[in-house]
Every structure is written in C-alpha cells, then in structure tokens.
Amino acid sequence: MNPSLIRLEGVSKTFDNTKVLDELDLSIKENEFMTLLGPSGCGKTTTLRIIGGFEKPDTGKVYFDGKDITGAAPNKRPLNTVFQKYALFSHMNIAENIAFGLKIKGKSKSYIDDKIKYALKLVNLDGFEKRSVASLSGGQQQRIAIARAIVNEPKVLLLDEPLGALDLKLRQDMQYELIRLKNELGITFVYVTHDQEEALTMSDTIVVMNQGYIQQMGTPEDIYNEPENAFVADFIGDSNIIDGLMLKDELVEMFGVRFPCVDKGFGTNQPVDVVIRPEDVELLEPGKGSLEGVVSHLIFKGVHYEMEVMAGGFEWLVHSTSCFPVGTNVSIHVDPFNIQIMKKPESEDEEAVGVNE
Amino acid sequence: MIGRFFKRFYLATIFVFLYAPIAALMVLSFNSSKYMSKWTGFSLTWYEQLFSSELIMSALRNTLVIALLSALIATVIGTAACLGINHMKKVPRTLMMGMNNIPLMNADIVTGISLMLCFIAFGVSLGFGTVLIAHITFNIPYVVLSVMPKVKQTEKSTYEAALDLGASPLKAFFKVVFPDILPGVLSGFLLAFTMSLDDFIITHFTKGAGINTLSTLIYSEVRKGIKPSLYALSTILFLAVLILLVIGNLPKKKNHEAIKER
Ligand SMILES: Nc1ncnc2c1ncn2[C@@H]1O[C@H](COP(=O)(O)OP(=O)(O)O)[C@@H](O)[C@H]1O
Ligand SMILES: [Mg+2]
Numbered sequence: 001m002n003p004s005l006i007r008l009e010g011v012s013k014t015f016d017n018t019k020v021l022d023e024l025d026l027s028i029k030e031n032e033f034m035t036l037l038g039p040s041g042c043g044k045t046t047t048l049r050i051i052g053g054f055e056k057p058d059t060g061k062v063y064f065d066g067k068d069i070t071g072a073a074p075n076k077r078p079l080n081t082v083f084q085k086y087a088l089f090s091h092m093n094i095a096e097n098i099a100f101g102l103k104i105k106g107k108s109k110s111y112i113d114d115k116i117k118y119a120l121k122l123v124n125l126d127g128f129e130k131r132s133v134a135s136l137s138g139g140q141q142q143r144i145a146i147a148r149a150i151v152n153e154p155k156v157l158l159l160d161e162p163l164g165a166l167d168l169k170l171r172q173d174m175q176y177e178l179i180r181l182k183n184e185l186g187i188t189f190v191y192v193t194h195d196q197e198e199a200l201t202m203s204d205t206i207v208v209m210n211q212g213y214i215q216q217m218g219t220p221e222d223i224y225n226e227p228e229n230a231f232v233a234d235f236i237g238d239s240n241i242i243d244g245l246m247l248k249d250e251l252v253e254m255f256g257v258r259f260p261c262v263d264k265g266f267g268t269n270q271p272v273d274v275v276i277r278p279e280d281v282e283l284l285e286p287g288k289g290s291l292e293g294v295v296s297h298l299i300f301k302g303v304h305y306e307m308e309v310m311a312g313g314f315e316w317l318v319h320s321t322s323c324f325p326v327g328t329n330v331s332i333h334v335d336p337f338n339i340q341i342m343k344k345p346e347s348e349d350e351e352a353v354g355v356n357e
Numbered sequence: 358m359i360g361r362f363f364k365r366f367y368l369a370t371i372f373v374f375l376y377a378p379i380a381a382l383m384v385l386s387f388n389s390s391k392y393m394s395k396w397t398g399f400s401l402t403w404y405e406q407l408f409s410s411e412l413i414m415s416a417l418r419n420t421l422v423i424a425l426l427s428a429l430i431a432t433v434i435g436t437a438a439c440l441g442i443n444h445m446k447k448v449p450r451t452l453m454m455g456m457n458n459i460p461l462m463n464a465d466i467v468t469g470i471s472l473m474l475c476f477i478a479f480g481v482s483l484g485f486g487t488v489l490i491a492h493i494t495f496n497i498p499y500v501v502l503s504v505m506p507k508v509k510q511t512e513k514s515t516y517e518a519a520l521d522l523g524a525s526p527l528k529a530f531f532k533v534v535f536p537d538i539l540p541g542v543l544s545g546f547l548l549a550f551t552m553s554l555d556d557f558i559i560t561h562f563t564k565g566a567g568i569n570t571l572s573t574l575i576y577s578e579v580r581k582g583i584k585p586s587l588y589a590l591s592t593i594l595f596l597a598v599l600i601l602l603v604i605g606n607l608p609k610k611k612n613h614e615a616i617k618e619r
C-alpha cells in the first residue's frame with residue numbers, strides 16, 4: 001500500500017459562528033485519485049482550500065509527506081490548484097498563462113517553451129500559445145487551467161469542481177481526459193464534486209461528506225453497494241430507504257412482511273433503515289413474491305424502465321428492463337444479499353456524523 | 358417637420374448657452390485690442406505677456422506640481438483603500454463607501470474652511486504643503502470611486518491562482534491584480550488631476566499668503582481689473598482640461614471594443 005502523502009488531523013473551521021468542518025481526519029495516499037463528494041455547502045471547497053493553504057484551520061494540523069504545513073503560505077506548498085472558475089489571467093495570452101509559475105521559479109526560456117508545448121499537447125490544445133483567454137470556450141479554458149497547473153510538476157493537483165460549468169457531453173469527455181492525464185502524469189489528484197456519477201466514474205477513493213463530517217470513505221463500489229447510512233444511500237444514486245424492524249440476525253421485517261437478509265449484529269427487534277437499490281427490486285406475477293403492489297408510474301429511460309410501485313403503503317422505485325404498464329398487479333421480490341441494513345441514527349447530530357462511530 | 362426643427366433648435370440653443378461664453382473668451386484672447394468691445398485684429402500679444410509674466414508662470418508651476426503630486430499620492434492611497442475595503446465584510450464595507458461619498462457631496466467651502474481651521478488648530482503654517490495635503494484629501498474619494506468598481510470586478514481567484522503558482526503576495530498583486538484594475542487607477546488619477554487643476558475654493562482657504570495657483574491668481578488679478586492675458590490663460594486651461602478629459606475617456610472606449618470583440 002502507498003504511504004499517505006497528505007494527512008488532515010482534527011481539522012475544524014468555523015465561518016461566522018457556523019461550524020463548516022468539525023474535527024475532520026483525512027488521509028490521502030500517493031498516486032490516489034481521491035474525490036470529496038457531498039451536497040453543496042457541506043465543506044468540500046473549504047477542505048480543499050485548507051489543503052491548498054488559502055484558509056487556515058481553526059484547530060488541527062495538515063501534514064504533507066510527514067511535514068507539518070499547517071502554517072505554510074499557498075506559494076510555499078508543493079501542490080497546485082485548478083480553480084472552479086478557471087481563474088486564468090485575462091491580460092496574458094495562453095503561453096504566458098502557462099509560463100507564469102515557471103517564470104517565477106526562474107526557469108530558462110528554452111525549458112519554459114518546451115514545457116508549454118508539452119502541456120498544450122497533453123491537454124489537446126497544440127498551437128494555442130498565442131491565443132487570448134477570451135477567445136477560448138469554457139472547456140478549452142478549463143484545459144488551459146489544468147495545463148498551467150501541471151507544468152509546475154506538483155506532487156498533488158487539487159481540483160475544485162473543474163467540470164461544473166461545462167455541458168453534459170463535454171463534461172463526460174473531460175472526465176475521461178482527466179483520468180488519462182492522471183495516469184500519464186502519475187500524480188495525486190484531490191477532486192471536489194457534488195456530482196455522484198462523476199465521482200463514481202473517476203475516483204479510486206470517494207469521501208462522502210455532509211455538514212462538515214465524513215459520512216463514508218471507500219472505493220466507488222463500496223460506497224455504491226454498501227452505503228453505511230441513509231444519507232450516503234440517498235446521495236449516491238437512487239434508492240429505496242425503508243423503515244424496518246430487525247427481528248434477529250439475517251431476518252428483517254418491512255410492512256409486516258419478513259425478508260431474509262445477510263446482515264448480522266443489529267440485536268433483536270431493533271428499528272433499522274433498510275436500503276434497496278431500484279435495480280435490485282424484482283417484479284414478479286402476483287402471489288409469487290413477498291409483497292403485493294400495483295404499478296403507479298412508468299417512464300422509459302433508454303437503458304431501462306423506471307417504475308413506481310405502490311406496495312405496503314410505500315412508493316417503491318424500480319428499475320427494470322421489462323415493462324409493466326401502469327395498473328398492473330405485481331409482486332415484489334428482493335434477494336437477501338441485495339438488502340442493506342443500517343442502524344437508525346439516534347439524533348440529528350448523529351445523522352450528520354454517520355452511524356459507524 | 359416642425360417637431361424636428363424644434364428639437365434641433367432646442368439643442369442648438371443649449372449648446373450656444375453652454376459654449377458661447379467660452380468661445381467668446383477664446384476669441385477675445387486673440388484680439389489685439391485691450392478692450393473687449395471691439396475686434397481690432399488677430400494677435401498673440403496676450404499669450405506673449407502671459408508667458409513672460411513671472412507671477413503667472415510660478416502660479417502655473419505650483420498648479421501643475423500640486424495637481425501631479427496630489428493626484429499621484431491620492432491614487433496610491435485611494436487604490437490601497439479600495440483593496441482594503443473590498444476585503445471587509447458587507448456592513449463595514451457599505452459604511453466605508455458611504456463615508457467615502459460624504460466629502461464628495463460636501464460643499465467645497467465647508468471642506469476648505471474646515472481644513473484651514475484644522476491646519477491652524479494644529480499650528481501648521483499655511484503654504485505649499487497645506488495646499489498639497491488639502492488636495493490629496495479631497496482627491497482620495499474620487500480615486501476610490503473610480504477604482505472600486507474595477508476592484509470589485511476582479512476575481513479573488515486570479516490572485517489566489519497566482520499565489521498557487523508560487524508568486525509572493527506582492528508579486529501576485531502587481532502581476533495579476535494590478536493589470537486588471539489599471540484602467541480604473543488611470544481614470545482615477547486623471548480625475549484627481551483635473552479636480553486639483555480645477556479647484557479654487559479649497560486652495561483659497563488653505564494656501565496662506567505667499568503662494569498662488571492659477572485659479573487663486575486669476576481671482577486676485579480680476580479684482581484689480583481684467584487683463585486680456587488672463588483670457589489667454591483661461592483658454593489654455595480650458596483646452597488642457599478638455600484634452601485630459603478626452604484622454605481619460607479613451608481607455609473606457611477601448612474596453613467596450615474589447616468586450617464587443619468577444
Ligand atoms: N469565506 C467564507 N466566509 C463565510 N462563510 C463561508 C466562507 N467560505 C465558505 N463559507 C460557508 O461554509 C460552508 C461550506 O462552504 P464550502 O466549503 O464552499 O462548501 P462546498 O464546497 O461543499 O459547497 C457554506 O455554508 C459557506 O457558506
Ligand atoms: Mg464548493
């Protein structure tokens with residue numbers, strides 16, 4: 001396993017009496033593509049700015065390669081940032097923008113020229129040296145912002161919603177381009193987004209945040225398949241979150257019906273949250289499943305049909321490749337290993353903290 | 358038809374009222390006669406007299422030196438103030454901008470007398486220095502007013518991007534922020550320069566005995582009887598201010614063009 005390159009320890013930050021980050025611990029490994037994912041306002045940008053040195057944490061420490069850099073100024077840190085709004089220098093042309101960091105470091109002219117060429121090639125914008133910033137489209141500006149950062153050969157690249165302002169098609173293209181870049185450069189990416197699909201596509205590790213707390217950290221597969229609490233389940237993809245009663249190990253009751261499952265260790269007769277992904281809900285002929293219901297909505301989504309099924313007084317979200325017209329009587333079946341059990345949070349505060357503490 | 362004729366007539370009348378006096382003054386400055394009632398031929402006598410008068414030339418020097426120095430110092434202080442104000446929280450920022458605007462609306466005579474009283478109270482003898490300080494004082498709000506919009510427009514993120522790329526805060530400011538606010542700084546400087554050239558009342562109250570600027574000199578000469586060399590002087594002043602105003606408005610035009618090109 002790679003050693004940790006950046007470590008945040010007990011980092012807290014308060015703005016205007018609201019606690020934005022609360023005792024945050026985070027460890028980023030060398031060469032990792034780590035994504036901070038969470039709803040707007042949860043403290044992602046603040047975390048990134050603390051790593052970049054643009055905000056000082058109220059308490060806690062930031063380590064880089066084992067060295068304490070909590071107090072170091074942004075221009076003294078061996079990392080570079082790609083800002084959300086590109087932040088290109090509009091009075092300089094593209095080459096001057098890219099050369100900015102290298103000139104400050106006093107590199108030779110030929111070195112700088114080589115680097116500019118290399119960086120423009122890397123972001124597929126060869127020949128753009130003399131162009132003005134204003135003559136570039138949003139996607140091109142974003143790539144220049146990336147080029148400007150990577151010519152400095154940082155060990156870590158921080159990216160704050162770099163694709164947020166682009167349209168869907170361009171965003172998807174850029175996602176692949178970023179993954180390619182990261183693999184070519186072999187550096188650590190810390191990536192901020194509120195888009196769960198983007199996070200699932202690109203990351204090695206996803207950190208799901210809410211209200212300044214880390215809710216769950218893991219690989220995209222872990223986060224998607226085994227959300228640790230209702231917040232994560234709800235935020236990552238669509239899901240059915242159902243009030244259940246854990247009767248005993250491997251048996252949960254929903255809407256008065258017993259469902260076998262694979263989770264253990266929740267005690268007996270404990271109220272729990274049950275998460276079932278829409279694609280894991282199987283619709284069978286009436287009487288053949290565990291819970292009877294009626295299809296109440298049907299939308300064709302391209303790859304699958306999205307249906308809502310009224311069953312047990314709950315509107316189940318169902319994704320299926322077969323079509324059941326509205327009004328059809330169906331029976332719901334869920335395989336035991338597709339039922340994800342989560343302890344209920346005991347207070348609102350704990351809801352934010354996550355249940356695994 | 359009549360409506361259009363009336364519109365043009367109305368516009369022409371207004372321009373005549375606005376510019377006829379200045380035109381008359383300019384014409385008379387080239388009159389060879391000393392009397393304004395009759396035109397006796399074109400001459401540059403009054404301009405010759407003007408430039409050979411030690412009194413007027415020293416007043417001109419004072420005016421230019423004070424205008425230049427006060428505009429320069431006010432531009433530095435005003436720009437720094439804008440950067441500071443921009444970093445404040447909303448309430449103190451609004452408060453500061455309000456306080457900046459009050460001196461602008463204040464009558465010159467109030468500013469002049471209060472500055473004079475202030476200098477006397479602190480035992481500062483009136484002279485070149487006090488005029489300079491007074492001009493810097495009344496110029497700062499104008500600079501703030503013209504620099505502030507530019508400072509507000511600049512993205513905080515470009516400054517941070519410069520830091521991120523290794524620039525020291527000072528370098529980041531001069532390489533990235535300053536070029537962005539430069540048009541505002543320049544027009545602030547020109548505005549301050551013209552305001553200072555133009556000022557009579559505040560200078561009058563803060564100058565003391567030994568020194569004159571053009572406006573105070575003209576005032577004291579006029580009391581002794583009007584000499585046509587003063588017409589010549591006024592003509593030159595008017596043209597100088599006109600040129601400055603034109604220059605001051607040029608950068609703005611360029612900006613518009615740049616935006617259009619996008
Ligand atoms: N400089 C600041 N001053 C005051 N409040 C701030 C500042 N920066 C961020 N905040 C607040 O902190 C919270 C978290 O912000 P941020 O880290 O930008 O969230 P995210 O990037 O996840 O959307 C928000 O409520 C925001 O309003
Ligand atoms: Mg953000």
